[in-house]
Amino acid sequence: MTNIAVLGATGSIGQQTLQVVDEHPSLFSISVLAGYHNGALLRDQALKYRPQAVFITDAATYKSLQAELTQAGITVLDSWDQLAAFLADVDIVLGAISGAAGIEPTLIALKLGKTVALANKETLVAAGDLVAEALAKYGGRIIPVDSEHSAIFQCLEANGQPAKILLTASGGPFRHWAKDKLVGIRPADALSHPTWDMGRKITIDSATLMNKGLEVIEAVRLFDMPGEKIQVLVHEESVVHSMVQWVDGTVMAQLGTADMRLPIQYALAWPKRLENTFPTLDLAAIGTLHFAEPRWEDFPALNLAYKALDRGGIIPAVLNAANEVAVDQFLKEKIGFLTIAEVVATTMQAFQAEGVESLAQLQAIDAEARAKALTICAGDGL
Ligand code: NAD
């Protein structure tokens, strides 16, 4: 039995993780669940999987579930303080919280030397140095869940010297839109992604191409490759999930359906491959695969991520924090679609590329960058 802690259980990745667990009830069991806002779903999940503990870090949701779940014999906790105690028997921590909120529990797990199946890319972007330090010091491991990084991870298992990573991007819903139409994009337009069904924040990131930018930084952190060796390729069918080019020029790709349950299952079962009942790829039905250069000028968020990597230090954390604020403000219809990248760029300019040594320092920078971005959104600094 592999005991799993699912952090962000109520989200898109969290729910699909539980579907993978349902697919293999004799292999996987749930020891810990963590959720935030969706109390009704978290309650159902807790009563179905009967974990030892449920972490609910939103105060109102905690209050609404605490009595009922405690009565059902489940320990209910409202902060990460006691997470370490409940990870003792856990084999894999599935990190599926959205945004920088995932940093703290991920670091707690890594400091216990745990294996973390990580979907939460913002943790690698914002806290890359702290994660690397924890991995080196405590001997834990990260197995990527993000589909592209799972693909690269699977390709790299073939061994050899990689020359380059070819990171594929669907291009988002606006990949074919004329430049002058981009300015009028509303949240409802951006929330319908052509190939993947995901949480709201990552869906907007996919529309701006910031998601691909975050994934470039994620790949640098996961695979120890410099940014200039990571090439983004727009591939609208989302069939090739990413590729590795070896030093001899050969390219190795991983292909599959656009179904996150596959990389989740791979991360949970690694190094094994498990059968399942999920739909399989029908290449004859797909027929043609396209690849193209990204539209750098029309989707500047991608380039900002490369800039953040170049500047280093806290700048990727600043980029991430500013982007979380800007996406939230766009979803609330306070700023326009093209303003998202402008807010991120202007916030980045306001910070020096210093380093941080602790989670507390990083959280202070994150808060400062959020405040700065919010001011810029309000029209002050643009
Ligand atoms: P989602 O919005 O559907 O779910 C987010 C989860 O995090 C929910 O369970 C929510 O309760 C929890 N959460 C949100 N804010 C929190 C906070 N402040 N504290 C504690 N918990 C909080 O998001 P998602 O689409 O499942 O994405 C989760 C992560 O996986 C993101 O980092 C995303 O980039 C990454 N990812 C998602 C997909 C996908 O297909 N959905 C693919 C690749 C990577």
Ligand code: MG
């Ligand atoms: Mg991805």
